[in-house]
Amino acid sequence: MSRKDAYKLIEEVRSYTCKKVNLSDYINEYSEAEQEELDIEFELLGVSNGFLSEVICTITGQKVEVYGEVETLFPCPCCGYRTLTESFNPKEGTGYDICPYCNWEDDGTTDIQSYRAINKGSILDYRNKLRSNLNKYYLNKWLKK
Numbered sequence: 001m002s003r004k005d006a007y008k009l010i011e012e013v014r015s016y017t018c019k020k021v022n023l024s025d026y027i028n029e030y031s032e033a034e035q036e037e038l039d040i041e042f043e044l045l046g047v048s049n050g051f052l053s054e055v056i057c058t059i060t061g062q063k064v065e066v067y068g069e070v071e072t073l074f075p076c077p078c079c080g081y082r083t084l085t086e087s088f089n090p091k092e093g094t095g096y097d098i099c100p101y102c103n104w105e106d107d108g109t110t111d112i113q114s115y116r117a118i119n120k121g122s123i124l125d126y127r128n129k130l131r132s133n134l135n136k137y138y139l140n141k142w143l144k145k
């Protein structure tokens with residue numbers, strides 16, 4: 001199955017689920033408004049084909065290999081996963097992407113011990129949070145450098 005078909009299937013299942021299942025029975029802070037804003041292709045930009053295969057297997061019960069080129073994203077300076085759609089560059093006015101994996105906001109920081117007000121902590125603090133909570137952070141979704 002191509003990545004494009006994987007996106008399409010996930011989107012169709014999500015749309016069906018949102019109409020047929022009362023999600024607030026399962027999700028405490030379920031927000032219908034937030035649900036409508038999400039764009040599957042943007043949400044899954046740069047995730048590994050293996051991750052998409054797992055999602056497809058979870059929702060269909062079928063083992064399917066997903067193929068296709070993974071969109072090339074920029075590596076997060078904190079966790080190292082390729083999760084950012086733009087790199088920090090004040091001259092071009094790009095950056096300040098928030099990593100969907102570790103939540104670090106890329107403000108151009110390279111010193112891992114430097115406290116950043118925008119992030120309310122340092123890169124080191126964020127890395128320690130990842131290490132101390134391995135059960136929360138899924139390792140297979142994003143590609144490393």
Ligand SMILES: [Zn+2]
Pocket residue numbers: 076077078079080081083099100101102103104
């Ligand atoms: Zn990150």
